[in-house]
Amino acid sequence: MNHRQLETFAAVMKSGTVSRAAELLGITQPAVSRTVAELERSIGFLLFDRVRNRIIPTPEARLFYAQVEASFRGMDTLRAAAARIRDHGSGQLRVGSLSALGSSLVPKAVRRFREGHPDIGVTLMVLPSRDVRDGVASGEFDVGLAADEIDVSGVLHQPFVSPRVLCALPLGHPLADNAVITPYDLHELPFIAYVPEDRARQRLDLIFAEADVAPRIVVETIYAATVCALVAEGVGVGLVSPYAVAGADPTRIVLKPFEPAVHSKSLLILPLDRPKSQLVRDFIDCLLASR
DSSP, X not given: OOHHHHHHHHHHHHHSSHHHHHHHHTSOHHHHHHHHHHHHHHHTSOOEEEETTEEXXXXXXXXXXXXXXXXXXXXXXXXXXXXXXXXXXXXXXXXXEOHHHHTTHHHHHXXXXXXXXXXXXXXXXXXXXXXXXXXXXXXXXXXXXXXXXXXXXXXXXXXXXXXXXXXXXXXXXXXXXXXXXXXXXXXXXXXXXXXXXXXXXHHHHHHHHHHTOOOEEEEEESOHHHXXXXXXXXXXXXXXXXXXXXXXXXXXXXXXXXXXXXXXOEEEEEETTSOOOHHHHHHHHHHHHTO
8 A cells, every 4th residue: 555546546536436536646547447456455455346337435445535534634734844844943942041131132032033933932041151051052942142151062152242341330329420430439349240150250350450459249140130130229339231231220220331341242052963943043133133
């Protein structure tokens, strides 16, 4: 039993005659009769009775035809699924992002992406950079954005954004009127810092050491959004990426340039051994357009 035999049998059942089936299939009547006979031998029972030059489906043929039709519908479903995968990928996009970009740039990219792919579901997880990296490496995420201190073994990576950080001050702070904030301005002031393994923190520590100043660290955190929230509460001052202040209350914090320049660098990361689907390519385009 093969697909050609089943297709010929279905054509005879639909058309009611061998001649019409031959026309539908574009083959000769003897070829139709021969193929049906081959199918009968293969399955072990008659499909048609020959009565006065007419063919009448047997009861077994009607039962078998129902199953053949069901299998054809299944093939149509598979073809449609293959077309969707070809055109749109898996139908689901999984994204991991560090906090600094997960509340600003990435949502903009998701909006752009959804405009072009309204039927595609998106899962967005905002996590520490090391967890984003692990999720991409394991295949949990299709694409990730992480700070540049991650271990890049096991993932594809490329620079994504490197914005110059700003100094965030509580509203009414004595330094709020300064045009620029320098390391000397922060000496012994309550300071909200990132954890020691953060690359931006390490670059800032070098700047403080070279200037021979030492802010008084009162809180360490991994999230830029937490820095903004603590500054808004008056706990201290901190340095944040401009992307991280999108959700901050502008009536409670003041942002000032910091000299010398410190950059918050992030990477676009992808699974190492998996070709990019069209969905992933389209989302990357949206990320790049949202920078």
